[in-house]
Amino acid sequence: MTTAKKTTPPSSESGASPVVGRPVLSCPGEIQKALGFSDSEFKEKCRKCAGKVADTEIWSSKKMQEEYRKTLKDPNVKTGADVQAEVRKSLASQGYMTVTQGTTDSSGNIKVKKQKGPCAKLKEKATEIHEKVHQDHTKDLEKKHGKGTSAFKKAWNDASDWVQDEINAHAADQKFWNDFKAECKA
Numbered sequence: 001m002t003t004a005k006k007t008t009p010p011s012s013e014s015g016a017s018p019v020v021g022r023p024v025l026s027c028p029g030e031i032q033k034a035l036g037f038s039d040s041e042f043k044e045k046c047r048k049c050a051g052k053v054a055d056t057e058i059w060s061s062k063k064m065q066e067e068y069r070k071t072l073k074d075p076n077v078k079t080g081a082d083v084q085a086e087v088r089k090s091l092a093s094q095g096y097m098t099v100t101q102g103t104t105d106s107s108g109n110i111k112v113k114k115q116k117g118p119c120a121k122l123k124e125k126a127t128e129i130h131e132k133v134h135q136d137h138t139k140d141l142e143k144k145h146g147k148g149t150s151a152f153k154k155a156w157n158d159a160s161d162w163v164q165d166e167i168n169a170h171a172a173d174q175k176f177w178n179d180f181k182a183e184c185k186a
Ligand SMILES: [Zn+2]
Pocket: 001, 002, 130, 134, 166, 169
């Protein structure tokens, strides 16, 4: 997962992003359990991470979706690499640097970068959830085209497929942060 980070933190934009159509968690306490936090630890995470940190992550994720969507307007963008290059270029021109927090390769192997600070575990979980979407999609493409075939490689590297996969993956990491916020209020 690549996220947009403003060299100076987004001020009014950050907390202001509207939260859209969030599915309600079927099982309260799910995130606390998944991350193995005690009640007091979870309370502390809520205090430190459910406000500005979560809102900035969600804002940044939405920004990435918007940037990915934009790349398809350029007819020269044909491959995943083209998409990534366009997104980086566009964000740089707006004064953002991009930070890679996790990757999924064409074999479906996920790497999640270790994070620092009180919200590290939550950030790593959000990245893991994001990358899992890519992994599942990679597996679907393998099923459809055969592992390692040229048809698979072509489909995996197709720009519009790449963009849709990123939009889906970012929707998943946003859902995680929104679920976390909701769990903190529960
Ligand atoms: Zn991604």
